[in-house]
Amino acid sequence: MDTTANGVAPCAAPLRLARLPLARVKALVKADPDVTLASQEAVFVLARAAELFVETIAKDAYVYAQQGKRKTLQRKDLDNAIEAIDEFAFLEGTLD
Protein backbone atom coordinates (compact mmCIF):
# COMPACT_ATOMS: atom_id res chain seq x y z
CA MET A 1 0.00 0.00 0.00
CA ASP A 2 1.14 3.54 -0.57
CA THR A 3 2.42 5.48 2.38
CA THR A 4 1.15 8.92 3.19
CA ALA A 5 3.27 12.03 3.02
CA ASN A 6 4.23 11.44 6.64
CA GLY A 7 5.55 7.99 5.82
CA VAL A 8 2.85 6.30 7.86
CA ALA A 9 1.19 3.38 6.15
CA PRO A 10 -2.58 3.68 6.03
CA CYS A 11 -4.70 1.10 7.82
CA ALA A 12 -4.88 -2.05 5.77
CA ALA A 13 -8.20 -3.06 7.26
CA PRO A 14 -11.41 -1.82 5.76
CA LEU A 15 -12.20 0.61 7.61
CA ARG A 16 -14.16 1.80 10.52
CA LEU A 17 -12.30 5.01 10.00
CA ALA A 18 -13.67 7.23 12.71
CA ARG A 19 -13.53 5.36 15.96
CA LEU A 20 -14.95 8.26 17.85
CA PRO A 21 -18.67 7.47 18.02
CA LEU A 22 -20.44 9.37 15.26
CA ALA A 23 -23.55 9.55 17.42
CA ARG A 24 -21.67 11.52 20.04
CA VAL A 25 -20.27 13.93 17.45
CA LYS A 26 -23.74 14.35 15.94
CA ALA A 27 -25.10 15.21 19.38
CA LEU A 28 -22.43 17.89 19.79
CA VAL A 29 -23.19 19.37 16.37
CA LYS A 30 -26.91 19.43 17.17
CA ALA A 31 -26.12 21.26 20.42
CA ASP A 32 -25.12 24.34 18.44
CA PRO A 33 -28.24 26.47 18.04
CA ASP A 34 -26.79 28.25 15.00
CA VAL A 35 -26.36 25.07 13.00
CA THR A 36 -29.32 24.24 10.78
CA LEU A 37 -28.13 21.12 9.00
CA ALA A 38 -24.89 19.20 8.74
CA SER A 39 -24.08 16.66 6.04
CA GLN A 40 -23.08 13.13 6.94
CA GLU A 41 -19.66 13.86 5.47
CA ALA A 42 -19.23 16.90 7.68
CA VAL A 43 -19.99 14.83 10.79
CA PHE A 44 -17.51 12.22 9.66
CA VAL A 45 -14.73 14.77 9.10
CA LEU A 46 -15.43 16.33 12.50
CA ALA A 47 -15.13 12.95 14.18
CA ARG A 48 -11.92 12.21 12.35
CA ALA A 49 -10.52 15.65 13.21
CA ALA A 50 -11.32 15.04 16.87
CA GLU A 51 -9.31 11.82 16.70
CA LEU A 52 -6.34 13.68 15.27
CA PHE A 53 -6.78 16.31 17.96
CA VAL A 54 -6.71 13.68 20.73
CA GLU A 55 -3.52 12.21 19.26
CA THR A 56 -1.95 15.63 19.14
CA ILE A 57 -2.78 16.75 22.64
CA ALA A 58 -1.82 13.42 24.19
CA LYS A 59 1.51 13.53 22.44
CA ASP A 60 2.19 17.14 23.44
CA ALA A 61 1.18 16.54 27.04
CA TYR A 62 3.37 13.49 27.26
CA VAL A 63 6.44 15.64 26.74
CA TYR A 64 5.75 17.12 30.19
CA ALA A 65 5.35 13.71 31.75
CA GLN A 66 8.72 12.76 30.33
CA GLN A 67 10.24 15.92 31.75
CA GLY A 68 8.91 14.85 35.12
CA LYS A 69 10.41 11.39 34.51
CA ARG A 70 6.96 9.84 34.67
CA LYS A 71 5.35 7.18 32.56
CA THR A 72 1.89 8.14 33.62
CA LEU A 73 0.28 11.03 31.84
CA GLN A 74 -1.39 13.26 34.41
CA ARG A 75 -3.87 16.10 34.36
CA LYS A 76 -1.14 18.66 35.03
CA ASP A 77 0.69 17.55 31.88
CA LEU A 78 -2.39 18.49 29.91
CA ASP A 79 -2.68 21.81 31.69
CA ASN A 80 0.95 22.55 30.88
CA ALA A 81 0.45 21.70 27.22
CA ILE A 82 -2.64 23.87 27.01
CA GLU A 83 -0.83 26.81 28.55
CA ALA A 84 2.26 26.42 26.40
CA ILE A 85 0.79 25.73 22.99
CA ASP A 86 -1.08 28.45 21.08
CA GLU A 87 -3.36 26.09 19.20
CA PHE A 88 -4.75 24.85 22.52
CA ALA A 89 -5.64 28.31 23.79
CA PHE A 90 -9.31 27.68 23.02
CA LEU A 91 -9.30 25.04 25.77
CA GLU A 92 -8.28 27.39 28.55
CA GLY A 93 -10.84 27.43 31.31
CA THR A 94 -12.99 24.78 29.69
CA LEU A 95 -11.76 21.65 31.37
CA ASP A 96 -12.71 22.31 34.96
Next chain:
Amino acid sequence: MAWLNWWLYSSGHQPVGLDPPLPDGVNISKEARSAISRAASVFVLYATSCANNFAMKGKRKTLNAGDVLSAMEEMEFQRFVAPLKESLEVYRREQKGKKEARKDKDKKADSEEQDKSREEENDDDDERMEEEEQNEEEEVDN
Protein backbone atom coordinates in the same frame (compact mmCIF):
# COMPACT_ATOMS: atom_id res chain seq x y z
CA MET B 1 -15.28 7.17 27.47
CA ALA B 2 -14.67 3.51 26.68
CA TRP B 3 -13.83 4.44 23.10
CA LEU B 4 -11.09 6.77 24.33
CA ASN B 5 -9.49 4.12 26.50
CA TRP B 6 -9.63 1.59 23.72
CA TRP B 7 -8.27 3.96 21.18
CA LEU B 8 -5.45 5.42 23.27
CA TYR B 9 -4.21 1.99 24.24
CA SER B 10 -4.60 0.22 20.95
CA SER B 11 -1.43 -0.17 18.98
CA GLY B 12 -2.77 -2.08 16.00
CA HIS B 13 -4.41 0.13 13.45
CA GLN B 14 -2.88 3.55 13.38
CA PRO B 15 -4.99 6.37 12.03
CA VAL B 16 -3.73 7.79 8.78
CA GLY B 17 -1.54 10.82 9.12
CA LEU B 18 0.27 11.15 12.40
CA ASP B 19 2.85 9.13 14.25
CA PRO B 20 1.76 6.95 17.19
CA PRO B 21 0.97 9.45 19.93
CA LEU B 22 2.17 7.51 22.93
CA PRO B 23 4.87 4.86 23.18
CA ASP B 24 4.23 1.48 24.77
CA GLY B 25 4.31 1.26 28.54
CA VAL B 26 2.71 4.64 29.04
CA ASN B 27 -0.27 5.00 31.35
CA ILE B 28 -2.86 7.69 31.50
CA SER B 29 -4.39 8.73 34.78
CA LYS B 30 -8.15 8.73 35.16
CA GLU B 31 -8.17 12.49 35.51
CA ALA B 32 -6.06 12.96 32.40
CA ARG B 33 -8.33 10.65 30.39
CA SER B 34 -11.38 12.49 31.54
CA ALA B 35 -9.80 15.82 30.66
CA ILE B 36 -8.80 14.62 27.19
CA SER B 37 -12.33 13.44 26.59
CA ARG B 38 -13.72 16.81 27.58
CA ALA B 39 -11.12 18.57 25.45
CA ALA B 40 -12.25 16.51 22.45
CA SER B 41 -15.83 17.63 23.02
CA VAL B 42 -14.79 21.27 23.27
CA PHE B 43 -12.80 20.82 20.09
CA VAL B 44 -15.83 19.49 18.21
CA LEU B 45 -18.05 22.30 19.48
CA TYR B 46 -15.51 24.96 18.51
CA ALA B 47 -14.86 23.37 15.11
CA THR B 48 -18.58 23.13 14.44
CA SER B 49 -19.11 26.77 15.22
CA CYS B 50 -16.16 27.75 13.06
CA ALA B 51 -17.32 25.54 10.19
CA ASN B 52 -20.80 26.95 10.43
CA ASN B 53 -19.44 30.44 9.87
CA PHE B 54 -18.01 29.28 6.57
CA ALA B 55 -21.32 27.72 5.59
CA MET B 56 -23.13 30.96 6.39
CA LYS B 57 -20.53 32.95 4.43
CA GLY B 58 -21.30 30.72 1.48
CA LYS B 59 -25.02 31.34 2.03
CA ARG B 60 -25.57 27.65 2.66
CA LYS B 61 -27.77 26.13 5.31
CA THR B 62 -26.03 22.81 5.32
CA LEU B 63 -22.61 22.49 6.88
CA ASN B 64 -20.40 20.40 4.56
CA ALA B 65 -17.03 18.67 4.72
CA GLY B 66 -15.30 21.60 3.05
CA ASP B 67 -16.52 23.91 5.80
CA VAL B 68 -14.96 21.64 8.40
CA LEU B 69 -11.64 21.67 6.53
CA SER B 70 -11.76 25.45 6.35
CA ALA B 71 -12.43 25.50 10.07
CA MET B 72 -9.30 23.44 10.70
CA GLU B 73 -7.18 26.04 8.91
CA GLU B 74 -8.89 28.84 10.81
CA MET B 75 -8.21 27.05 14.09
CA GLU B 76 -4.52 26.66 13.17
CA PHE B 77 -4.73 22.91 12.70
CA GLN B 78 -3.63 23.06 9.06
CA ARG B 79 -1.62 19.90 9.48
CA PHE B 80 -4.88 18.01 9.93
CA VAL B 81 -6.13 18.99 6.50
CA ALA B 82 -4.14 16.50 4.40
CA PRO B 83 -4.93 13.41 6.52
CA LEU B 84 -8.56 14.51 6.76
CA LYS B 85 -8.82 14.79 2.99
CA GLU B 86 -7.42 11.29 2.65
CA SER B 87 -9.84 9.88 5.16
CA LEU B 88 -12.68 11.64 3.40
CA GLU B 89 -11.72 10.03 0.09
CA VAL B 90 -11.78 6.58 1.65
CA TYR B 91 -15.09 7.37 3.32
CA ARG B 92 -16.61 8.50 0.03
CA ARG B 93 -15.48 5.32 -1.72
CA GLU B 94 -16.98 3.27 1.12
CA GLN B 95 -20.28 5.11 0.86
CA LYS B 96 -20.32 4.70 -2.91
CA GLY B 97 -19.71 0.98 -2.50
CA LYS B 98 -22.63 0.74 -0.10
CA LYS B 99 -24.86 2.60 -2.51
CA GLU B 100 -23.91 0.30 -5.40
CA ALA B 101 -24.65 -2.68 -3.20
CA ARG B 102 -28.09 -1.29 -2.39
CA LYS B 103 -28.84 -0.68 -6.08
CA ASP B 104 -27.75 -4.17 -7.01
CA LYS B 105 -29.92 -5.58 -4.30
CA ASP B 106 -32.90 -3.64 -5.61
CA LYS B 107 -32.24 -4.72 -9.16
CA LYS B 108 -32.13 -8.33 -8.06
CA ALA B 109 -35.41 -7.99 -6.20
CA ASP B 110 -37.03 -6.44 -9.27
CA SER B 111 -35.95 -9.12 -11.67
CA GLU B 112 -37.39 -11.75 -9.36
CA GLU B 113 -40.87 -10.22 -9.54
CA GLN B 114 -41.51 -11.01 -13.13
CA ASP B 115 -45.31 -10.82 -13.13
CA LYS B 116 -45.23 -7.05 -12.59
CA SER B 117 -45.91 -5.09 -15.75
CA ARG B 118 -42.89 -3.38 -17.35
CA GLU B 119 -44.35 0.12 -17.03
CA GLU B 120 -44.96 -0.26 -13.36
CA GLU B 121 -41.40 -1.42 -12.77
CA ASN B 122 -39.89 1.55 -14.60
CA ASP B 123 -41.93 3.99 -12.54
CA ASP B 124 -40.84 2.31 -9.34
CA ASP B 125 -37.20 2.47 -10.38
CA ASP B 126 -37.38 6.20 -11.02
CA GLU B 127 -38.99 6.83 -7.68
CA ARG B 128 -36.44 4.75 -5.85
CA MET B 129 -33.54 6.52 -7.53
CA GLU B 130 -34.86 9.91 -6.51
CA GLU B 131 -35.22 8.69 -2.99
CA GLU B 132 -31.67 7.43 -2.94
CA GLU B 133 -30.30 10.72 -4.16
CA GLN B 134 -32.12 12.50 -1.39
CA ASN B 135 -30.79 10.06 1.16
CA GLU B 136 -27.19 10.62 0.09
CA GLU B 137 -26.86 13.33 2.67
CA GLU B 138 -28.24 12.11 5.91
CA GLU B 139 -28.54 15.41 7.59
CA VAL B 140 -28.32 16.44 11.19
CA ASP B 141 -31.47 18.41 11.64
CA ASN B 142 -31.90 21.03 14.31
